[in-house]
Amino acid sequence: MSSPNALGVAHPATVASRPGHVSLAGVSKAYAGRTVLDDLSLDLVQGEMVALLGPSGCGKTTTLRILAGLERPDAGRVTIAGSDETTAPARSRNIGVVFQHYSLFPHLSARENVAYGLRIRRVDRGGRTQRADELLELVGLAEHGGKFPHQLSGGQQQRVALARALAIQPQLLLLDEPLSALDATVRARLREEIRRIQRQEGITTLMVTHDQEEALTMADRVGVMLDGRIEQLATPETLYNEPETPFVSQFVGVVNRIEGTVAGGRITVFGAGLRVANREPVASARAVALIRPEDISVQSARVGGAAGVVVEHILRGPLSSLLVRHGADHLRVDLATPMAGSYPVGTPVSLGVTRTRTIVETPVETPAES
Ligand SMILES: Nc1ncnc2c1ncn2[C@@H]1O[C@H](COP(=O)(O)OP(=O)(O)O)[C@@H](O)[C@H]1O
Ligand SMILES: [Mg+2]
Incomplete structure (x- = not known):
């Protein structure tokens, strides 16, 4: 069997007739x-x-x-x-189900919990025990079959719950x-x-x-x-x-909000025209581009660039975040930690964007307060 790779499996257009679908x-x-x-x-x-x-x-x-x-x-x-x-x-x-809360039967051992669905399905005792032990082995609990839920850690209880869900194939x-x-x-x-x-x-x-x-x-x-x-x-x-909506862009990652002018399907940010990639057409002339911290570049300040000043460094491990003041805003710029050292706090920098597309958010009309 070919296993799906980390970059995701292929998704044929017609799958309706496949078993298990x-x-x-x-x-x-x-x-x-x-x-x-x-x-x-x-x-x-x-x-x-x-x-x-x-x-x-x-x-x-x-x-x-x-x-x-x-x-x-x-x-x-x-x-x-x-x-x-x-x-x-x-x-x-x-169908096998695993919930957030362990939901094991407290009065049954780990092995009996795993075998529970098989008992309901009238598998004989020998068959149940064998299958339960295989499953406990699969989830790394071969030694713990006789323990009761209160004798297991939270992680171990979730492994039992997973084994129980899988036991019924x-x-x-x-x-x-x-x-x-x-x-x-x-x-x-x-x-x-x-x-x-x-x-x-x-x-x-x-x-x-x-x-x-x-x-x-x-x-x-x-x-x-x-x-x-x-x-x-x-x-x-x-x-x-390639998020397609403002909600997706913000929910699956961090974004900076940078205001810009929209024309001809593009928004201008730091002098560059980025393609507006929203699924829904954007009608307004002003919008807020949602730009990820790793998509903003900094360079030592030159005349004419979008100007900012580094005001803080946050070490995150292999990446560091620079907090850069740009007008009234603070932007987060992520770069490799060894690079961040080149821009100490107080350094004037010029800002750019390293992407050619962006999602924008348009201002919501707020009803006048009464
Ligand atoms: N049995 C129910 N009776 C009334 N409202 C419910 C019931 N189950 C869920 N809801 C409501 O439906 C909405 C979605 O719930 P749920 O599917 O549990 O959301 P999620 O799992 O994404 O947090 C919530 O507002 C919740 O209060
Ligand atoms: Mg829920």
């Missing part, structure tokens, strides 16, 4: 008249991992619950492996903020671990998270969600480098 088509959901999912569509290719990334309350968990059969959509269709599952109950769907794995209750070191290690297992098992996976680093480092494709819709679904590289 998962699709939400035009799904809407409202609670008490309030729209939570708004005509949301999403397709997963067999074996890929997609992350839905968005702020709290944007509808991520609701999307998972609809896929799992724990909620019915008001409109739209859920298809799993070519069969329409829109109204199928949760227990008849072959699901057609789809759903992960709802699986790492957000863990501390940073454990989180980073489990990210890699989950990704390795997901690839090794070739299991189609939808993860939801509000953590952009988690989404960008783990998934083949990421869908950025806002208000019950997917704003943009693309590889991490595309989302970061």
Whole structure:
């Protein structure tokens, strides 16, 4: 089997007939008249991992619950492996789920937790124990099968939850903020671990998270969600480098806000004309360009350049941030730490932009206050 590479898998245009393929088509959901999912569509290719990334309350968990059969959509269709599952109950769907809170059965050992789904599916005791032990080994807990949840760390409990979800050989794995209750070191290690297992098992996976680093480092494709819709679904590289909306640009990275004049589809920033790459046409003549810190260049000040003064250095490891005062604004400029040393605090610099495209934000008309 060819494994997807870190730059993302290929996505053929027609995948609807592939086994394991998962699709939400035009799904809407409202609670008490309030729209939570708004005509949301999403397709997963067999074996890929997609992350839905968005702020709290944007509808991520609701999307998972609809896929799992724990909620019915008001409109739209859920298809799993070519069969329409829109109204199928949760227990008849072959789906593994891992939630943020460990949700293991406290009175069952790790091994019994992993074997639980197999017992429901009437696998005999010998078969259950063998499969549970294989799964515990897969998640690095071979020695811990006899322990109860309270005897395991948070990270270990999430590994058991993952093993339990995988034990039934699901057609789809759903992960709802699986790492957000863990501390940073454990989180980073489990990210890699989950990704390795997901690839090794070739299991189609939808993860939801509000953590952009988690989404960008783990998934083949990421869908950025806002208000019950997917704003943009693309590889991490595309989302970061070629966002199509102001929200995506700001949600998947840091941006500086630099005002400029728009004409003929370009905005002028520091004397350079950048192509305005917004998906929606921009009508206004003034706009704010959203420029990443690593896309601003500094040079020793020359006459005529856009002028700034370095006012602060922040060491971030291999990168450093310069805080540069430019008119009334402070801009963050990221550069390799050895380079940053050339621009001590107080240095006058001229500023440039090293990109040829940008997303802009247009001013929102604020209603007059009464
Ligand atoms: N069962 C429910 N009844 C009423 N409102 C709900 C219910 N489930 C979710 N919501 C609301 O729907 C919105 C989206 O929730 P959710 O999908 O949990 O968001 P997320 O997981 O992105 O934080 C929230 O405003 C939430 O309060
Ligand atoms: Mg949620």
